[in-house]
Amino acid sequence: MVRAIVGANWGDEGKGKITDMFAEKSDIVIRFQGGANAGHTIINEHGRFALHLMPSGVCYDHTTCIIGNGVALDINKFINELEQVKKAGLNPKLLVSERAQILMPYHIKLDEYEEERLGKNAFGSTKSGIAPFFSDKYSKIGIQVNELFDDETLKAKLKNICTLKNLTLEHVYHKPLLDENELYETCMEYKEKIAPYVCDTHKYLSDAIKEGKNILLEGQLGTLKDPDFGIYPMVTSSSTLAGYGAVGAGIPPHKIEDIVVVTKAYSSAVGAGEFVSEIFGDEAQELRIHGGDKGEFGATTGRPRRVGWFDCVASRYGIECQGATQVVMTALDCLSYLEEIKVCVAYDIDGKITKDFPTTPDLKKAKPVLKTFKGWHCDIRGIRNYDELPQETRDYVEFIEKEMGCNITMVSNGPEREAIIYRNK
Numbered sequence: 001m002v003r004a005i006v007g008a009n010w011g012d013e014g015k016g017k018i019t020d021m022f023a024e025k026s027d028i029v030i031r032f033q034g035g036a037n038a039g040h041t042i043i044n045e046h047g048r049f050a051l052h053l054m055p056s057g058v059c060y061d062h063t064t065c066i067i068g069n070g071v072a073l074d075i076n077k078f079i080n081e082l083e084q085v086k087k088a089g090l091n092p093k094l095l096v097s098e099r100a101q102i103l104m105p106y107h108i109k110l111d112e113y114e115e116e117r118l119g120k121n122a123f124g125s126t127k128s129g130i131a132p133f134f135s136d137k138y139s140k141i142g143i144q145v146n147e148l149f150d151d152e153t154l155k156a157k158l159k160n161i162c163t164l165k166n167l168t169l170e171h172v173y174h175k176p177l178l179d180e181n182e183l184y185e186t187c188m189e190y191k192e193k194i195a196p197y198v199c200d201t202h203k204y205l206s207d208a209i210k211e212g213k214n215i216l217l218e219g220q221l222g223t224l225k226d227p228d229f230g231i232y233p234m235v236t237s238s239s240t241l242a243g244y245g246a247v248g249a250g251i252p253p254h255k256i257e258d259i260v261v262v263t264k265a266y267s268s269a270v271g272a273g274e275f276v277s278e279i280f281g282d283e284a285q286e287l288r289i290h291g292g293d294k295g296e297f298g299a300t301t302g303r304p305r306r307v308g309w310f311d312c313v314a315s316r317y318g319i320e321c322q323g324a325t326q327v328v329m330t331a332l333d334c335l336s337y338l339e340e341i342k343v344c345v346a347y348d349i350d351g352k353i354t355k356d357f358p359t360t361p362d363l364k365k366a367k368p369v370l371k372t373f374k375g376w377h378c379d380i381r382g383i384r385n386y387d388e389l390p391q392e393t394r395d396y397v398e399f400i401e402k403e404m405g406c407n408i409t410m411v412s413n414g415p416e417r418e419a420i421i422y423r424n425k
Contacts, residue, residue: 002215002251003258004242007222008318010231010269011240012296012305013262014330014412016040019056019218021417022260027213028064028205029057032248033238034220035072035103037128038270044417047088053078055218058085058092065092066201069099070238070248072133073145075190096194097201097250101142105186106165106178107132113173123234124271134237136161145198148191158183202250209255217245217256223318224273231360234273242322261324261406263315265332265396267308268296274363277308277344277370284308291334309370311344312403317357319406327404329397330412333419338375341396344368345403373399381414386421 005022007013020042023029036052043049046059053074057063067073073096085092107129114131115122125131136142141161147154158180166177208215219240224230226240238244242261246253266287267277279287287307288296296305319327335341346355346369349362353369376390383389389397401408411421 001257002209002217002255003260004217004219004245004256005260005262006219006240006242006322008261008263008315008322008324008327009222009267009311010224010273010275011038011221012268012270013222013264015219015262016042016051016056017330017412017415017417018260018262018328018410019216020044020059021420022216023055023057023063024060025214026057026063026216028066028208029055029216029218030066030068030205030249031055031071031218031220032068032245033070033240034236035128035130035133036074036077037126037130037236038220043415046090049085049088052081054081054085054092057216058090058094061091063093065094066205066249067094067096067100068201068249069097070244071100072103072130072238073100074103074128075194079193094197095199095201095204096145096197098144098146098198099202099250100145101133101137102145102148102190103129103133104143104183107136109175110165110168113175117173122272124273126271131237143187145194148187148194154187155180155184158187205249205251209251215251217242217249219245223321224314226321229321231273231363234271259323259325260328261319261322261326262328262330263319264330265310265335266291267311267314268305270303270305274360274366275306275308276314276347276363276366277311277368278306279308286337287334290337291331309342309344309368310400311368312400313344313347313355313357315400316355316404319404324406326409327401327406328410328412329400329408332393332397332411333379333381333413336376336378336380339377341373341375342370343373343400345371381419383413384421386411386423389421
């Protein structure tokens with residue numbers, strides 16, 4: 001079967017742990033979108049890994065890991081990450097789609113220059129080159145992996161790229177220009193590094209589906225960072241929806257049978273953009289410190305994450321956009337220090353109360369309508385049976401489940417992979 005694991009919210013939902021759990025039982029794990037601009041933190045018997053490009057199946061000998069055609073492939077980061085994984089004693093089987101496109105050094109520079117130009121209006125980019133990369137992909141001046149092996153095509157493309165980019169570099173950013181010979185040498189280095197992994201992954205996956213293999217699609221970020229359905233323009237540059245898994249991996253959409261959508265027991269986000277249930281000051285700092293395995297700090301950037309109460313409006317919308325067949329709630333244990341817990345149940349927009357997630361102009365005006373729950377105020381780590389959780393904990397989970405309109409089948413109550421409670425629904 002084919003299963004997708006995706007985020008309901010702004011990313012940072014704790015997908016790494018859940019993906020790792022499912023990856024152990026999968027024959028193939030595929031990254032189908034995004035790039036090295038966000039990470040999944042995984043903790044298992046092999047150690048602690050902050051993976052950015054590597055699919056989460058790298059920890060398992062029986063699993064083939066694939067970089068799909070929808071990924072922004074930073075080859076240097078791919079190789080560096082692979083070396084770190086190998087240092088931990090792992091030797092993953094990796095394949096890279098010949099149709100994947102390469103994130104080039106100038107993409108990173110252009111990302112940095114644009115954030116610098118925007119100043120206080122910057123997007124909060126990780127400066128990983130993602131927006132310039134996807135801009136080039138859809139402007140048809142991106143470089144596919146297969147083109148590294150075709151000198152004539154590559155040289156002609158680099159010549160055109162330099163012509164276009166140098167106009168921008170000179171007249172918009174006033175920065176050093178690109179040299180096509182230097183870019184060609186860079187591409188030759190990339191070719192040597194990536195050659196052992198290049199594969200027709202479409203055919204590989206087509207054969208795997210016919211053979212009944214278990215395939216896991218691994219998404220990055222979450223619904224609210226999707227360029228179509230997210231908090232545009234403060235979004236990422238590739239679709240974060242499970243539906244895009246069919247495109248970014250190259251499989252038929254009707255083959256995706258199970259869509260596991262991950263949401264956190266509270267809200268967190270990295271970067272700029274609308275965040276209605278956000279909290280600030282000491283209250284936010286306390287939640288940030290208690291949150292996650294090592295606090296709420298980005299796996300890629302180390303930046304303090306913005307935090308807030310669980311947002312039913314945004315989460316319901318995110319779950320619907322993903323087409324969830326089941327929901328996993330993570331980090332429930334992180335709320336154990338609170339005597340009272342608030343939940344955003346609706347938005348107040350110019351005096352009108354709504355439970356529908358609006359477009360960005362209205363989102364900017366939205367104020368949270370909060371409901372207060374009694375906290376359980378005790379340590380729930382170590383509990384593996386849902387019925388053994390405090391009544392207040394179960395009330396919290398079940399209220400959110402009802403608001404979401406989708407079964408919460410698993411609840412995470414600790415950073416370790418085994419810290420999971422399965423609910424019989």
